[in-house]
Amino acid sequence: MALADVRGDAQQARMLLRRIAEIDPADLSVQVALSENVDPAAQEARLLNIAAAQPQSAAAAFALGNLYAGQARWREAQQAYFNAWTLAPDQPDHAYNLAVSLDQLRQSKLALQYYREALTLRSQRSAAFDADAVASRVAALQATQDGP
Numbered sequence: 001m002a003l004a005d006v007r008g009d010a011q012q013a014r015m016l017l018r019r020i021a022e023i024d025p026a027d028l029s030v031q032v033a034l035s036e037n038v039d040p041a042a043q044e045a046r047l048l049n050i051a052a053a054q055p056q057s058a059a060a061a062f063a064l065g066n067l068y069a070g071q072a073r074w075r076e077a078q079q080a081y082f083n084a085w086t087l088a089p090d091q092p093d094h095a096y097n098l099a100v101s102l103d104q105l106r107q108s109k110l111a112l113q114y115y116r117e118a119l120t121l122r123s124q125r126s127a128a129f130d131a132d133a134v135a136s137r138v139a140a141l142q143a144t145q146d147g148p
Contacts (some may be wrong), residue, residue: 043067058088065097074104085114092121096129103137112141 044067051060065080078101085094099114115138122131 040067040071056087058084058091058094061087062091062094062097065101069097069101072104074101077101078105090121090125092118092125092127093129095121096127096134099134103141108141108144112138112145115141 044064047060047064047067051057051064054060061080061084065077065084068074068077068080078098081094081098081101085091085098088094095114096118099111099118102108102111102114115134118127118129119131119134119138121127122129
């Protein structure tokens with residue numbers, strides 16, 4: 001499946017994902033992957049169903065947060081990212097995305113807390129975000145909180 005994806009054969013990759021889902025319908029990563037690149041309403045419904053069926057799944061909550069963030073639905077994204085972070089607090093990307101959503105909601109004090117947490121966690125695990133950009137944002141938020 002990964003080879004089909006790397007080769008850019010999205011149709012083949014989706015077909016393989018569907019086969020895997022038939023064999024193991026409980027495989028959450030496959031279910032989340034199948035929900036990508038479809039109609040946003042259908043994707044949301046699928047992710048909500050996955051999250052309801054597996055409420056302890058940080059991956060489902062994170063994917064739902066990504067969907068909401070992509071639609072600039074920041075309050076919903078923040079809640080989904082908070083759920084993901086609560087379920088897997090050792091994941092730097094969960095803390096980072098939670099920080100971004102809080103930042104978008106102009107909750108700078110909380111955003112600063114989670115940006116810092118994301119940087120701390122990144123020193124222990126790999127992460128998808130740019131640490132230098134996050135450090136710059138931390139400095140900017142800190143400067144506004146410290147005041148002149």
